[in-house]
Amino acid sequence: MMIRDLLTVSQVLQDIAGVKVKNRQYACWLHSDRHPSGRVSRDDKRFKCFQCGVGGTIFDVVMLTLNVSFIEAKKYLYQYYNITPPETGGREAKLQLKRLREERELEAAFNEKVNSIYIDLAAMHRALFKYDDGSLEHISYALQELMNELMSNDPKRRVEAVRAAEKWWGC
Ligand SMILES: [Zn+2]
Numbered sequence: 001m002m003i004r005d006l007l008t009v010s011q012v013l014q015d016i017a018g019v020k021v022k023n024r025q026y027a028c029w030l031h032s033d034r035h036p037s038g039r040v041s042r043d044d045k046r047f048k049c050f051q052c053g054v055g056g057t058i059f060d061v062v063m064l065t066l067n068v069s070f071i072e073a074k075k076y077l078y079q080y081y082n083i084t085p086p087e088t089g090g091r092e093a094k095l096q097l098k099r100l101r102e103e104r105e106l107e108a109a110f111n112e113k114v115n116s117i118y119i120d121l122a123a124m125h126r127a128l129f130k131y132d133d134g135s136l137e138h139i140s141y142a143l144q145e146l147m148n149e150l151m152s153n154d155p156k157r158r159v160e161a162v163r164a165a166e167k168w169w170g171c
Contacts, residue, residue, distance in 0.1 A: 002086065003077055004058060008044035012058040015080070017065045030054055030064060114158060117171045118150050124169065143169075 010021040019029045019038075026038040028049040037051035048055030054064065062073035078085050125143045128136050146169070149161035165171040 003074065003081075003083055004045065006083060007058050007077065007081065009047050009058050009061065010040055010044050012061045012077070013040075013047060016062055028052060028054070110158075110162075114150050114162060117162060117165045118147060120171050121147050121150070121165065121169065 010024075013019040013021055013026060013029075017029045019026045021040055022036075024040045024042070024044075025036040026040065026047070027033045027036045028038045028051060030049065031052055033049070033051060038047055038049045040047050046055060046057055047061065054060075056064075058077065059070055059073045062068065062076055063070060066073070066076065068076065077083070121143055125140060125147070128140055128143070146161055146164060149157050150165070152158050152161070162171075
Protein backbone atom coordinates (compact mmCIF):
# COMPACT_ATOMS: atom_id res chain seq x y z
CA MET A 1 0.00 0.00 0.00
CA MET A 2 1.29 3.44 -0.90
CA ILE A 3 0.95 6.11 1.72
CA ARG A 4 -1.30 8.21 -0.53
CA ASP A 5 -3.78 5.29 -0.61
CA LEU A 6 -3.77 4.99 3.17
CA LEU A 7 -4.37 8.60 4.09
CA THR A 8 -7.05 11.12 3.18
CA VAL A 9 -6.22 14.72 2.54
CA SER A 10 -8.82 15.75 5.16
CA GLN A 11 -7.01 13.81 7.82
CA VAL A 12 -3.62 15.24 6.89
CA LEU A 13 -5.02 18.78 6.69
CA GLN A 14 -6.39 18.39 10.18
CA ASP A 15 -3.39 16.63 11.75
CA ILE A 16 -0.53 18.50 10.13
CA ALA A 17 -1.98 21.90 9.21
CA GLY A 18 -4.59 22.08 11.96
CA VAL A 19 -7.27 22.73 9.36
CA LYS A 20 -10.76 21.41 9.95
CA VAL A 21 -12.58 20.05 6.91
CA LYS A 22 -16.36 20.16 7.02
CA ASN A 23 -18.59 19.15 4.13
CA ARG A 24 -15.42 18.99 2.01
CA GLN A 25 -14.75 22.67 2.72
CA TYR A 26 -12.01 24.29 4.73
CA ALA A 27 -10.73 27.74 5.58
CA CYS A 28 -7.35 28.07 3.83
CA TRP A 29 -4.52 28.10 6.35
CA LEU A 30 -2.11 29.88 4.04
CA HIS A 31 -3.77 33.27 4.35
CA SER A 32 -6.58 34.81 6.33
CA ASP A 33 -9.66 33.13 5.00
CA ARG A 34 -12.79 33.96 6.95
CA HIS A 35 -15.05 32.12 4.54
CA PRO A 36 -13.94 28.63 3.62
CA SER A 37 -12.35 28.99 0.18
CA GLY A 38 -10.84 25.54 0.19
CA ARG A 39 -12.37 22.42 -1.27
CA VAL A 40 -11.46 18.76 -0.87
CA SER A 41 -12.05 16.40 -3.78
CA ARG A 42 -14.79 13.79 -3.63
CA ASP A 43 -12.25 10.95 -3.16
CA ASP A 44 -10.59 13.00 -0.40
CA LYS A 45 -7.19 12.85 -2.08
CA ARG A 46 -6.77 16.44 -3.26
CA PHE A 47 -7.38 19.92 -1.93
CA LYS A 48 -7.60 23.29 -3.57
CA CYS A 49 -8.14 26.83 -2.38
CA PHE A 50 -10.21 28.87 -4.81
CA GLN A 51 -8.92 32.14 -3.41
CA CYS A 52 -5.13 31.68 -3.55
CA GLY A 53 -5.19 28.79 -6.01
CA VAL A 54 -2.93 26.58 -3.93
CA GLY A 55 -3.81 22.90 -3.96
CA GLY A 56 -2.41 19.44 -4.20
CA THR A 57 -2.19 16.17 -2.34
CA ILE A 58 -1.31 15.05 1.19
CA PHE A 59 2.33 15.69 0.33
CA ASP A 60 1.62 19.31 -0.59
CA VAL A 61 -0.11 19.85 2.76
CA VAL A 62 3.10 18.83 4.55
CA MET A 63 5.41 20.67 2.16
CA LEU A 64 3.41 23.91 2.52
CA THR A 65 2.91 23.65 6.26
CA LEU A 66 6.39 22.57 7.30
CA ASN A 67 8.22 24.16 4.38
CA VAL A 68 10.00 20.93 3.44
CA SER A 69 10.80 19.08 0.21
CA PHE A 70 8.64 16.34 -1.26
CA ILE A 71 11.01 13.62 -0.04
CA GLU A 72 11.04 15.07 3.47
CA ALA A 73 7.25 15.41 3.43
CA LYS A 74 6.84 11.78 2.45
CA LYS A 75 9.25 10.64 5.16
CA TYR A 76 7.46 12.83 7.69
CA LEU A 77 4.08 11.27 6.86
CA TYR A 78 5.44 7.74 7.22
CA GLN A 79 6.85 8.63 10.62
CA TYR A 80 3.88 10.67 11.80
CA TYR A 81 1.36 7.95 11.03
CA ASN A 82 3.75 5.16 11.96
CA ILE A 83 3.42 3.48 8.57
CA THR A 84 6.06 1.05 7.34
CA PRO A 85 7.34 2.20 3.95
CA PRO A 86 6.85 -0.37 1.19
CA GLU A 87 10.00 -2.19 0.14
CA THR A 88 11.68 -0.04 -2.43
CA GLY A 89 13.11 -1.58 -5.56
CA GLY A 90 11.57 -5.02 -4.98
CA ARG A 91 11.71 -5.78 -8.68
CA GLU A 92 15.23 -4.48 -9.01
CA ALA A 93 16.39 -6.56 -6.04
CA LYS A 94 14.90 -9.70 -7.55
CA LEU A 95 16.61 -9.03 -10.87
CA GLN A 96 19.91 -8.50 -9.10
CA LEU A 97 19.49 -11.77 -7.23
CA LYS A 98 18.78 -13.58 -10.49
CA ARG A 99 21.87 -12.06 -12.08
CA LEU A 100 23.98 -13.10 -9.08
CA ARG A 101 22.65 -16.66 -9.28
CA GLU A 102 23.45 -16.84 -13.00
CA GLU A 103 26.92 -15.50 -12.35
CA ARG A 104 27.48 -18.11 -9.67
CA GLU A 105 26.29 -20.88 -12.00
CA LEU A 106 28.65 -19.68 -14.72
CA GLU A 107 31.49 -19.56 -12.21
CA ALA A 108 30.72 -23.07 -11.00
CA ALA A 109 30.71 -24.36 -14.59
CA PHE A 110 34.01 -22.59 -15.23
CA ASN A 111 35.57 -24.03 -12.09
CA GLU A 112 34.49 -27.50 -13.13
CA LYS A 113 36.13 -26.97 -16.48
CA VAL A 114 39.32 -25.73 -14.83
CA ASN A 115 39.43 -28.81 -12.63
CA SER A 116 38.95 -31.19 -15.52
CA ILE A 117 41.67 -29.43 -17.52
CA TYR A 118 43.97 -29.54 -14.51
CA ILE A 119 43.43 -33.29 -14.20
CA ASP A 120 44.17 -33.73 -17.92
CA LEU A 121 47.34 -31.68 -17.67
CA ALA A 122 48.49 -33.53 -14.58
CA ALA A 123 47.99 -36.85 -16.38
CA MET A 124 49.91 -35.50 -19.36
CA HIS A 125 52.67 -34.30 -17.09
CA ARG A 126 52.95 -37.70 -15.43
CA ALA A 127 53.06 -39.42 -18.82
CA LEU A 128 55.79 -37.10 -20.08
CA PHE A 129 57.81 -37.45 -16.92
CA LYS A 130 57.70 -41.22 -17.15
CA TYR A 131 59.71 -41.22 -20.41
CA ASP A 132 61.67 -38.12 -19.65
CA ASP A 133 65.33 -38.32 -20.47
CA GLY A 134 65.84 -34.60 -19.95
CA SER A 135 64.85 -33.61 -23.48
CA LEU A 136 61.25 -32.91 -22.50
CA GLU A 137 62.17 -30.72 -19.58
CA HIS A 138 60.99 -27.54 -21.25
CA ILE A 139 57.60 -29.11 -21.98
CA SER A 140 57.31 -30.37 -18.43
CA TYR A 141 58.14 -26.89 -17.24
CA ALA A 142 55.56 -25.27 -19.54
CA LEU A 143 52.92 -27.71 -18.36
CA GLN A 144 53.67 -26.97 -14.74
CA GLU A 145 53.49 -23.25 -15.41
CA LEU A 146 50.11 -23.68 -17.07
CA MET A 147 48.85 -25.75 -14.13
CA ASN A 148 49.97 -23.00 -11.76
CA GLU A 149 48.13 -20.44 -13.85
CA LEU A 150 45.00 -22.57 -13.77
CA MET A 151 45.08 -22.45 -9.98
CA SER A 152 45.80 -18.71 -9.90
CA ASN A 153 43.72 -16.50 -7.64
CA ASP A 154 43.28 -14.06 -10.49
CA PRO A 155 40.21 -15.08 -12.53
CA LYS A 156 41.65 -13.38 -15.63
CA ARG A 157 44.77 -15.53 -15.48
CA ARG A 158 42.65 -18.64 -15.04
CA VAL A 159 40.60 -17.76 -18.10
CA GLU A 160 43.81 -17.21 -20.08
CA ALA A 161 45.16 -20.54 -18.83
CA VAL A 162 42.01 -22.34 -19.95
CA ARG A 163 42.36 -20.76 -23.41
CA ALA A 164 45.99 -21.80 -23.60
CA ALA A 165 45.19 -25.34 -22.48
CA GLU A 166 42.51 -25.63 -25.14
CA LYS A 167 44.69 -24.14 -27.84
CA TRP A 168 48.06 -25.82 -27.16
CA TRP A 169 47.22 -28.98 -25.31
CA GLY A 170 43.87 -29.87 -26.89
CA CYS A 171 42.05 -30.02 -23.57
ZN1 LIG B 1 -5.86 29.88 0.03
